[in-house]
Amino acid sequence: VPGRPFAFLTLLALAGGGLAGCGGSDQGGSTASAAATASAASVDPATTAAKGAIKVDMTNFRFSPSSLTARPGRLRVTAANSGSEEHELVLIRTDAAAGSLPVKKGKASEQGSVGEISQQRPGQAASHTFVLKPGRYVYICNVPGHYQAGMRGTLTVR
Numbered sequence: 001v002p003g004r005p006f007a008f009l010t011l012l013a014l015a016g017g018g019l020a021g022c023g024g025s026d027q028g029g030s031t032a033s034a035a036a037t038a039s040a041a042s043v044d045p046a047t048t049a050a051k052g053a054i055k056v057d058m059t060n061f062r063f064s065p066s067s068l069t070a071r072p073g074r075l076r077v078t079a080a081n082s083g084s085e086e087h088e089l090v091l092i093r094t095d096a097a098a099g100s101l102p103v104k105k106g107k108a109s110e111q112g113s114v115g116e117i118s119q120q121r122p123g124q125a126a127s128h129t130f131v132l133k134p135g136r137y138v139y140i141c142n143v144p145g146h147y148q149a150g151m152r153g154t155l156t157v158r
C-alpha cells in the first residue's frame with residue numbers, strides 16, 4: 001500500500017511537533033495534569049481505597065475525598081490546602097457518624113484522636129503517617145466553625 005509510509009511519516013512529524021510544543025512550555029504541561037487530577041478527584045464522590053498513602057484535598061469547607069477505606073497498619077496522609085482559609089485534619093477513632101460529634105463553641109470533640117495534621121495555610125500541604133487499627137474513624141477540620149460547615153470525612157480500616 002503506497003499511501004502508508006507517507007501517512008506514517010506525517011504522524012511522526014505531527015507527534016514530534018506536539019512534543020516540541022510541550023517541551024517549550026513545562027508550566028502548561030503540569031497545569032494540564034494538575035487539572036486532570038483535580039477533576040478526577042471531584043468526579044468521584046464514592047469511597048476511595050487508600051493503599052499506604054493518600055492525598056486529601058482541603059477546601060472551604062470540605063475534604064476530598066470525604067470517604068476512605070484502608071488496611072490496618074501505616075497510612076501516610078498528605079493534607080493539601082487548596083482553599084482560602086487555614087485548614088487542618090484531625091483523625092478520630094469513633095463509632096459516631098461523621099456529622100454527629102459533640103460540638104462546643106464551634107469545635108467538635110476530639111475525643112479518640114489518633115493524631116493530626118495541624119493547620120495549613122492556603123497553598124500549603126503537610127503529611128503524617130498514622131498507624132491504624134481496624135475500626136471506624138472520622139477526620140475533621142477543627143478550625144472553629146469548619147466542622148459544622150462540612151469539613152468531615154469517614155475512614156474505615158479493615
Ligand SMILES: [Cu+2]
Pocket residue numbers: 061086087088141142143146151
Ligand atoms: Cu477548615
